Amino acid sequence: MSTPFIQCRELTRTYTRGTERITPLDKLDLDIDRGQFVALMGPSGSGKTTLLNLLAGIDSPTEGELLIGDTPVHSLSRGRLAAWRADHVGYIFQLYNLVPVLNAYENVELPLLLQSITRQERHRRVSNAMEAVGITDRHKHYPRQLSGGQEQRVAIARAIVTEPDLLLCDEPTGDLDRETATSIMDLLQRLNRDEGRTIVMVTHDPATTRWADTLLHLEKGRLLEHEEVTT
Amino acid sequence: MRILPFEYAVRNLGRSPARLLLTVGGSALVVLLVLTATGFVNGMQAAFVTSGRDANIILMGSGSEESIERSEVSMQTSGIVAASVPGLIKRAGIDAVSPEAHVAIPIKGIGEEGTMSVIRGVEPPAFLVHDEVRVIAGRPPRSGGNELLLGRLVARSMGFDPPELAIGTMLEIDEDPYEVVGVLEAEGGVAEGELWTSLTDLMATSQRDSISCVVVSMDDAKPADIEAFAATRLDLELIAMPEVDYYAKLSAFFRPIALMVLVTAALIAIGAVLGGLNTTYAAFASRVREIGTLQTLGYSRQAIALSLIQESLLAAAIGTLIACGLGAWLLDEVVVQFSMGAFGLRIDAAVIAWGLGTGLVLGVIGAILPAWRCLRLPIAESLKAGE
Numbered sequence: 001m002s003t004p005f006i007q008c009r010e011l012t013r014t015y016t017r018g019t020e021r022i023t024p025l026d027k028l029d030l031d032i033d034r035g036q037f038v039a040l041m042g043p044s045g046s047g048k049t050t051l052l053n054l055l056a057g058i059d060s061p062t063e064g065e066l067l068i069g070d071t072p073v074h075s076l077s078r079g080r081l082a083a084w085r086a087d088h089v090g091y092i093f094q095l096y097n098l099v100p101v102l103n104a105y106e107n108v109e110l111p112l113l114l115q116s117i118t119r120q121e122r123h124r125r126v127s128n129a130m131e132a133v134g135i136t137d138r139h140k141h142y143p144r145q146l147s148g149g150q151e152q153r154v155a156i157a158r159a160i161v162t163e164p165d166l167l168l169c170d171e172p173t174g175d176l177d178r179e180t181a182t183s184i185m186d187l188l189q190r191l192n193r194d195e196g197r198t199i200v201m202v203t204h205d206p207a208t209t210r211w212a213d214t215l216l217h218l219e220k221g222r223l224l225e226h227e228e229v230t231t
Numbered sequence: 232m233r234i235l236p237f238e239y240a241v242r243n244l245g246r247s248p249a250r251l252l253l254t255v256g257g258s259a260l261v262v263l264l265v266l267t268a269t270g271f272v273n274g275m276q277a278a279f280v281t282s283g284r285d286a287n288i289i290l291m292g293s294g295s296e297e298s299i300e301r302s303e304v305s306m307q308t309s310g311i312v313a314a315s316v317p318g319l320i321k322r323a324g325i326d327a328v329s330p331e332a333h334v335a336i337p338i339k340g341i342g343e344e345g346t347m348s349v350i351r352g353v354e355p356p357a358f359l360v361h362d363e364v365r366v367i368a369g370r371p372p373r374s375g376g377n378e379l380l381l382g383r384l385v386a387r388s389m390g391f392d393p394p395e396l397a398i399g400t401m402l403e404i405d406e407d408p409y410e411v412v413g414v415l416e417a418e419g420g421v422a423e424g425e426l427w428t429s430l431t432d433l434m435a436t437s438q439r440d441s442i443s444c445v446v447v448s449m450d451d452a453k454p455a456d457i458e459a460f461a462a463t464r465l466d467l468e469l470i471a472m473p474e475v476d477y478y479a480k481l482s483a484f485f486r487p488i489a490l491m492v493l494v495t496a497a498l499i500a501i502g503a504v505l506g507g508l509n510t511t512y513a514a515f516a517s518r519v520r521e522i523g524t525l526q527t528l529g530y531s532r533q534a535i536a537l538s539l540i541q542e543s544l545l546a547a548a549i550g551t552l553i554a555c556g557l558g559a560w561l562l563d564e565v566v567v568q569f570s571m572g573a574f575g576l577r578i579d580a581a582v583i584a585w586g587l588g589t590g591l592v593l594g595v596i597g598a599i600l601p602a603w604r605c606l607r608l609p610i611a612e613s614l615k616a617g618e
Contacts, residue, residue, distance in 0.1 A: 085528070091527050097614075100246075113235070
C-alpha cells in the first residue's frame with residue numbers, strides 16, 4: 001500500500017480571542033491519496049476552512065503534524081512556506097480574488113513570475129492553462145470586464161498554471177449561478193481525472209459533492225463521517 | 232527574492248485618481264517647503280561667503296561693536312591710510328582704498344510705503360576693492376548727479392526682470408530724487424541687495440559728516456601692518472578687521488535664523504508625512520485581501536512590501552519632480568530682504584539634491600508603516616477582509 005499524499009496527524013489549531021479559547025480543528029487524523037477529489041462539508045465553524053488554510057500553508061497548526069508529499073508543512077518557516085506554496089499549491093477562492101489592475105493573461109502569469117523559467121516557457125504555460133479552462137479569447141480582458149464564471153475560470157487557470165500537486169478550492173461555485181457552477185465543477189473534475197490533480201474542496205452545497213470521489217463531514221473540528229461518492 | 236512586476240505598482244497608482252492627486256500634491260508641497268528652507272539658508276550663506284575677500288581689511292570705528300552700520304569714521308581716514316600703509320594694491324594710479332558710507336534708509340519707489348534698504352555711498356576705488364562687483368547694465372553713478380547703481384536683486388524685487396529695465400527709474404531717498412543709471416552684480420554677494428551711489432551725494436542726502444568704514448585691499452602689505460596702523464593712530468579711533476572675518480561673524484549672527492527656518496520646515500514636513508501616512512494606509516488597507524491573495528500565490532511579505540514602497544515612491548517622485556521644477560523656476564533668486572540688505576534664494580544642485588532626498592524619504596517612510604500594518608495580518612485573516 002502506497003503512502004498517502006496528505007497525512008494529518010492529531011492536527012490541531014487553536015485561537016485565542018480575548019479570554020476565549022477556540023479550537024476549530026481538534027486532533028484531526030486524515031489521509032488523502034494522490035489524485036483524490038475530496039469534498040469537505042460541515043456547518044459553519046466546523047473547521048473546514050481552517051483545514052483548507054493549513055493544507056495551503058497559509059496558516060500553521062498549533063499542534064500535530066501535516067505531511068504533504070515528503071514535506072513536513074507543519075515545521076516550515078514563513079519564508080519556506082511561501083516558496084512551498086508557490087511550487088506545490090493552487091488555491092481557488094470563492095470570490096475569485098483576481099488582481100483588478102492586471103488583465104486575465106497577467107493574472108494567470110502572476111504565480112509563474114516566482115519560478116525560474118524563460119519568458120517563452122511562461123507564455124506557453126499561460127496559454128495552455130487558459131486553453132484548459134476555455135478563456136483564450138479573454139486574455140486581454142480585465143476582471144471588471146469578465147462575468148463571474150469567466151473570472152472563476154481565470155482564477156482556476158491561475159491555480160493550475162504552475163502545475164501544482166494540490167488544488168485547494170474554497171467554495172469555488174459559491175458565488176455562481178447553477179449553470180456556471182456546473183461548468184466549473186466539470187472543469188475541476190476534468191483536471192482531477194485527466195491530469196491526476198489532487199483536489200480538496202470546501203463546499204456548503206451538497207449538489208457540488210457529486211463531482212468529488214470522497215466526501216468528508218467535519219463537525220466541531222473533528223472528522224464525523226468519511227464516505228465514498230458514487231457518480 | 233522574486234518580486235512583483237513593476238507594472239503592478241504603476242497600475243495601482245491609477246486605482247484612485249483623487250488619492251494619487253493628494254499624495255502627489257502633498258509630496259510636492261513638502262518638497263517645495265524643503266527647497267524654500269534650504270534655498271534660503273544656502274542663499275544667505277552664499278551671500279556672506281561671496282562677499283568677503285581674503286585681501287581686504289575693513290577699518291571701522293572702534294566703538295562700533297564691529298557693525299558697519301553703527302560705525303563712524305572720519306572723512307580724512309582714507310587719505311591717511313593710503314599715505315601711511317605701504318603695500319596696498321594700486322591700479323592706474325588709484326589706491327585700493329575705498330571710503331564707504333552704509334546707510335539703512337527707506338527708499339520710496341521700492342514697495343508702497345518705501346522699503347528700508349541699504350544704500351552704500353562709494354567712490355571709484357570701491358570697484359577696485361570689491362572686484363566681485365561688476366556693472367552689468369548702464370554705468371556707475373557720478374558724483375553730484377544723485378544717481379544710483381541698483382543691486383541685481385533689488386531691481387528684481389522691484390519687478391524689473393531683466394534687471395536692466397530698472398535703468399531710468401526715479402527713486403526718492405529722504406525726499407531727494409535719485410535716478411537709476413545702472414545695475415550691478417556681485418557673484419551672489421550682499422552688494423546685489425544694495426543700492427550704490429556716490430559717497431558725496433549720500434553724505435549730503437543723509438546729512439552725515441562721517442563715513443562708515445574704509446576698505447583696503449592688500450598687495451604686499453600684511454593684515455598686521457594695517458592692524459598696527461589702526462593701533463598707532465589713536466586719534467582716528469579705528470579697528471581693523473579682515474573682511475572675511477566680518478562676514479563670517481555676520482553669518483554666525485544670522486545662523487539661529489537659518490536654523491529656525493530649517494527646524495520649522497522640518498516640523499511642517501514631519502506633520503505632512505504623518506498626514507500622508509493616513510492616505511497611504513487607506514490606499515493599502517483597501518487592498519488587504521489582494522495582499523493576502525498574493526501571499527497565498529507564494530509572494531513573500533518582503534516582495535509585496537517592496538511593491539508597495541515602489542508604488543509610494545512613484546507617487547512621491549512625481550510630486551518631487553514637479554516641486555523641483557517649480558522650485559528651480561519660481562524660487563531661484565527670489566529676493567529676501569533683511570536688515571543688512573537682501574539676498575536671493577539659491578536653488579542650486581545641492582538644494583535640488585535635498586529636495587530629491589526628501590522625496591525619497593517621503594516615498595519610503597510613507598509606505599513602510601502602512602505596508603507593515605497591512606502585511607502583519609495573518610494571511611487567512613487578510614483573505615477574509617471585505618467579506
